[in-house]
Amino acid sequence: MSFLVLNQLKKAFGTALAVDNFELEVAKGELVTFLGPSGCGKSTTLRIIAGFETCDGGQIWMNQQEITHLPANRRKIGMVFQSYALFPNMTVAENIGFGLKLAKEKPPIIKKRVNEMLSLIRLEVLAQRYPHQISGGQAQRVALARALAPQPQLLLLDEPLSALDALIRRSLRAEIRQIQQQLGITTIFVTHDQEEALSLSDRIVVMNQGRIEQIGTPFEIYNYPTTNFVASFIGTLNMLPARVTNAAKGEINLGGHTVRVAGPLSQSDNTEITLALRPENLKIVEVEEEGLSATENFVHAKVKEVSLLGAVVRVRLSLAEVLLELDMFNSRHLTLPVPGAEVKLSFPIDSGLILTKPNTTIP
Template sequence: MTVELRELRRSFGGTVALDGLSLTIEQGELIAFLGPSGCGKTTALRCVAGFERPDTGAVFIDGADVTRVPANRRDAGMVFQSYSLFPNLNVRDNVAFGLRVRRRPTSERHSRAAELLELVGLGGFGERYPHQLSGGQQQRVALARALALQPKVLLLDEPLSALDAKVRVNLREEIRRLQLELGITTIFVTHDQEEALSVADRVAVLKSGRLEQVAPPAEVYDRPATPFVAEFVGTMNHLPGRVSGETVEVFGHFLPLDGAAPGEEVDVLVRPEAVRVSPSEEGRGFILASSFRGSIARLRVQLDSGGEVLADVPGHEAVRLAPGLKVDVTLVERPVLTAPRTAVAAPVEPVA
C-alpha cells in the first residue's frame, strides 16, 4: 500500500522535530529514512505508526487519512531497536501474540507462527525462549511477529543498531530478501549510511525535520542535492577552490560546477575515489598514512599548501605509495559541488 506524508509538523516544547515533511512511499517500496540524531526520522516513523500525532499535516495509508486513527487500527507492523520480546513467552507464542489478541484459533496461531519462523530462518526454534537466542535471532523473531498479522506497511526503527557488524550485514540482507518476497511497503529508519544505501529502493535524507533529498541510493551518493547530503553520505574532502564562471579552479585545474556556487572563494567537495595520487618529487604533498581496506587502500595526504586530502586507490597500488612518499594530487574530471569556505579545509568523515 502507498504511504503519504503531507506537510507533517511536530514539535516537542521548543524543539521542532518535523518541519513540513512531505513524502510519498510507493506500493512495495523500501525507503530508508537517513539522517543524524535529532533529524526527525524516528518521529516521522512514529507518526506513520500512530504512536505520535503530528501538530499539523496528515498521514495517508492506501489513500485513507489515518492521522487520527489509533495505532492498533492502522494495519502496520513495527520492529523496534530493542526487540521488545515477551521474556515469559516462547518464540512461537511471541510471534503469534497479535493473533492471540485478535482471538484467532490456536491451530491458526501455531501454523502461522511456524510459517513465519521458517520464513525468517528459525524453523524449529518455536519452543525456545528469548534468553536462549542471540541478538540477531531475537530480532528475527521480532520481525516475524511484526509480519504475523499481514500488515499493509512494515516499519523498522533502527532494527539492527544493537547487533554486531557481521550479524547486521547478514540480517539487513535477510530483511531485504523478505521485503522483496512479500512485496510489502517498508520504511526503514537508520543513521547508518551504508545500511541505507545497501537495502533501500530510495533514500530520504533528513536534516532538522526537513527533507534534503529523496532518490535512489546511487543518485544520493553520486549526485547529492545539497552540501549537507554530500557530507553526510560517504566520506568527503573539502578542497579550497576559486569559482570562475561555470567552473571552479582547484589544484590548478578547472572543473565544471554541479549547481550554483555560494561565492567566489569556496570549498570544493570531492570524494576520495575521485582523487588521484601519483609519486612525484615535484608533487604538492606527501603521504601521511595508508589504511588497507581490502580492495582499496585509503591514503591521507598532507598538502604543502596546508590541510589534508583523502584518496582511495586500488589495494595493489598501495605498496608503492608508502607513508612519507612525495606525491602529486589530481582530481577526476567531473562536475563538483561547492560549499562556503571553511576556516580549515579538512576531510569530512562519514557519520556511523
Template sequence: MTTDPAPATTVAAVPSPAGPTDSSTPATIAAAATDKTGGATVEFVALRRSFGATTALDGLDLTVNPGELVALLGPSGCGKTTALRMLAGFETPDSGQVLVDGEDVTHLPAHRRDAGMVFQSYSLFPHLNARDNVAFGLKMRKTGKAERHRRADELLELVGLPTHGDRYPHQLSGGQQQRIALARALALQPRVLLLDEPLSALDAKVRENLREEIRRLQQELGITTLFVTHDQEEALSMADRVAVMHAGRLEQCDTPAELYARPATAFVAEFVGTMNRIPGVLAGDGATVELFGQRLPVDGATELRGDVDALVRPENVLLTAGGGQGALVVGTTFLGATTRVTVQLPDGTAVKADLSTHDAAALPAGTGVTVSFPERPVLVDTRR
C-alpha cells in the same frame, strides 16, 4: 539533544482488521501478503512536529511507492523516528497529514493503522515462547489456538527458525530474537512494515546477515517498508531509495547510487560516504571552480563567489609523485584492493585519496605529490 522520542517498546505489531487466511506454507503466506497489501502507498504531507522549543519535523514531504523499501537516514535528532512513529500512530503531528493509499490516517489510533512495527529492543514477552510471541497479535484478534499456532509455525519457518518455537527469549541470541520480532510483525499481514533501527543492537556479522534476510523477506512479501537507521551502510545496502534527513527536513530522497554519485546538498555529500573539502576559488560567474590551477565545472547553480570548498570523493582524487604543489603524503590505510592515502596540503588541509593498493605502494609517507582531479562537475560549499 535527541528529539526522536523513545519507542513504545511494548508494541511490536498493530492488529489488522482482516481475518486469518488459509495459507499453509511460507510461500503461500508471502503470496497472500502480496495479494492483501498490494503494496500500499504511504505519503507524508507537510508534517510538522515540535517538542517544546525543539522542532523535530519541519514540513516533511515524502512519498513511499507501493512495495518499496525506503530508508530514513540521518543523525540522531533529525526527525526520522518521529516520522516513523507518526505513521505507526504513536505520535500526532502539529500539522500536516499521513496518508496510506490515499486515506488520511493522521488521527486514526495505532490499532487501526494496519502496520507492523519492529523495534531496536526486540520487545519480546519474556514469559512467552517464540511461537506464542509470534502468535500474540493473532490471539488478541481472537484467532483459534490451532490456527494461530499453525500460522506462527509457518512464520517461524519463513524467518529461518522452524525448530525454535518452544524456546523462550532468554534462550535465543540477539539475531534470533529480532527474527521472532519480525515474524510477529508479519503475522497479521500488515500493509506497511516499520523498522526502527532493528539491527543496531546486534554485532556486525549478525547485522549483515539479518539485513540481507530482511531485504529478502520484504521483496518476497512485496510489502511497503520504512526503515529508520543512522547507519549509512545499512541504508545504502538495503533500500530502494534513501531519504536523508537533517534538522527535521528532507535533504534528498534518491536511489543509493544516485545519492552517492550526485548528492543534492553539501550535507548529503558529507553524510553519505567519505568526502574531502578542498579549498578552491570560484570563477566570476560561479560556473567553474579552480583547484590547484585546474578548472572544474560546478555541479548545479550556486550563489557563492570567491573562496569556497570543493567537495570531492576520495576515489576522485588523483595523485602522482613529484610536482611543485607542496603536497605531502602523511599516511596510508590498507583497505584490501584499495589503499586510502592521506595527503597534507601546504595550508594544513588533509585530503584522502583512494588508490589501487599497487599504485599506493609507490607513494609511501613523506613522498611529495601532485594532486589533480577528473574532469567532472563538483559540488561547492562555503569555505570552512
C-alpha cells in the same frame, strides 16, 4: 496512486521543531529509508506513522484511507524496534502468534502461520525458547516475524540493526531486504548508518533538523547530492578550501594549483569556496602531465600516512596546507605509497562539488 502519503507532517516538542513539513509518497512494495543524524526527526516521523506520537499538523493516508487520528492498535502497521521488544513471558512461537491471537484467528491457523514465519526466518528449532534464551540477531529475526505474522499493510523498522555486532548486522540487513522483496511489503526503515541505507533502500530520505534534505535512489543520493548537508553526511568527503579564479571557465585555485570543475561557476571571481572530493575519485598517477587536461585535473601532494582498511587502502596526503584522503583498491600487486614521498594526484573535473555555506542547495 501512492500507497502511503505523508502530507505536510509537523511535530514540535515544546519549542523544538522535531518534524517540519514532511512530505513523502511511498509506492506499494517500496522500501524507503529515513537517514540522518540523531535528533533529525526520523524516528519521530516513524512513530507518527505508527501512531505512537500525534502530529501537530498534516495528514497520513494509507491505502487511500486517512489514518492520521486512528489509534496505533487499529492501523495494521507492523513495527520492529531497536531493542527487539520481544515479550519476555512468551516463547518465540507465542511471540510470533500474539498478533494473530489478538485478531481472533483460530488456533490451527495461528499454528500454521507461526510455522510459516519460523521457516521464513529459519528459526524453526527455537520455537519453544524464551527470548532470554536466544541471541540478539535471533531475537531481531523473531521480532521481524512477529511484526509480519498478522500480515500488516506497512512495516516499520526503527534502527533494527543498531544493537547488533557488525557481522550479524550485515547478514541480517540482507535477510531483511530479501524477506521484504519476497513478501512485497511496503517498508520504512529508519537508520543513522549510511551504509545500511545505501545498501538496502529503493529510495532514501535524508533528514536534518526535522526537514527533508533530499529524496532519491541510493545512487542519486551518493553521486548527486543536492544540498551541502547530504554531500557531507553521505560517504567520506574531502573538504578542500579553494578560491574561484575564473568563474566563467570553472577554474579555481586549490593549494596553489589551478584546477577546473565542471561548468561555469555561479560564484564571482575571488570567492572563497570549498571543493568537496570523494576519496575514491582521487588517483595517484605516474604521468608527467601538469595542470589541466580535457577531463582530468593533476596536482602535486605529499604522502603522510597509509592505512590498510581491508579491500581499500586509505592514503592521507597533504596538498600545500590542506590535508586530504584518497582511497585505492587493495590488491596483491599494489605498490603502496611511501609516507613522505611526493606523488601526483588526478581527479576528473566533474567529480568535485562546490560547497558554499552549510545547508544550502548546491547550484
